[in-house]
Amino acid sequence: MTAPLLTVDRLAVDYSGKGRRVFRALEDVSFSVRPGETVGLVGESGSGKTTIGRAILGLVPAAEGRIAFDGRDITHTRRRDRRALSKDIQVVFQDPYTSLNPSMTVEAILSEPLVVTGWTRRDAVARVGELLDRVHLPADARNRLPREFSGGQRQRIAIARAMALKPRLIVCDEPVSALDLTTQAHILDLFTEIQESTGVAYLFVTHDLSVVRAVSHSVVVLYRGRIVESGRADRVTSTPSHGYTQRLFMSAPVADPVRQRERRNERRHLARQEEVA
Structure with a gap:
């Protein structure tokens, strides 16, 4: 069996509340994601699912436990090393409009991470064309601003940006919850298509079991910061225990x-x- 790409082992995360009180948002959370696999994290608001994604991305510190990527401990990675890790771990956020700079063209948005990591301008522009094609947007989209696109099209741009550096894992934080049902289906199909062609792994954060069923291989269910059920997606989403x-x-x-x-x-x-x- 293929070794895990991402391993979360007994993770705990604390938040400071009023009067210096500490709120434990996550407790004893363990799961893994293998290359080319989609693991769905599902739960209602406040369950801790988004906090897991933020901990993996280094946006909140772990109070206890360990996070490993490709066998390397990244639990307390320094900022400089975290930037280097962004080539392998990317994120797609819930709201595609607020996650895109409204004053930048699509070409500038997609080429920015490439140029920052050392790509030549010419190669970056060529890569932008490949990315637009991969997410099924027309070539002339590169010269337009985010506000000129629909919500579903903006999410395609956000997915293209996440794919720019050819990551091995993408954290998808409620990426379709702001979209209508028809557009959701198209975006979920796009995620599946990209995974089949590139082998990228997804950690798919959502509150919707029907979304999890559509894209996930396995599911982790969270309630008040703890895992209450996990297993193969077909079993958990059809006959939950x-x-x-x-x-x-x-x-x-x-x-x-x-x-x-x-x-x-x-x-x-x-x-x-x-x-x-």
């Missing part, structure tokens, strides 16, 4: 209003059972 995962599953909308009402009632029943327990 933990009550919290079952409620998440029931929360996903369905087209049939009768079935939707039944699921809502089932979710309330599960919540009452947990309160009694």
Whole structure:
């Protein structure tokens, strides 16, 4: 079996609250991501899933535990080394508009990380053309500003920027939650297409089990900073064993209003059972 690309081992993260009180956002979180694999991190707001991504990216410090990338401990990597690591680990954020500089053209946005890491201007411009083609945007998009694109197109630009340096892992932080359902489906298909052609691995952060089902090989379910269930995506998203995962599953909308009402009632029943327990 292929060795893990990313290993998170017993990770804990603390945040400082009012009066110097410490809030533990994550506790004893362990999982791994293999090359070419998508692991979905799923949970409601406040579950800690985004904090995991931020810890991997070095944006919040780990209080306990270890994060390793390709066998190397990156838990407390210095800023200079973290910049070098950005060639291998990239991120796609939730809101494609706020993550793109509104005053820069698409070509400038996509070529910036290339030029900073030593690419010649000519090679960077050629790479921009390749990236636009990969995310199915027209060549003339390079001369336009982010505001001239739809939300789905802006997310394609953000994905292209993340792919610019040919990373081995991309942290996807709710990358489709701001999009309508049809556009979501197109962007999820694009993520799958890119993975199949490049072998990149994804850590896919979302609150939506239906999104996880569409793209993930395995799933980690978080509740109040702890893992409550994990396993193969087809099993966790179809026959979840933990009550919290079952409620998440029931929360996903369905087209049939009768079935939707039944699921809502089932979710309330599960919540009452947990309160009694």
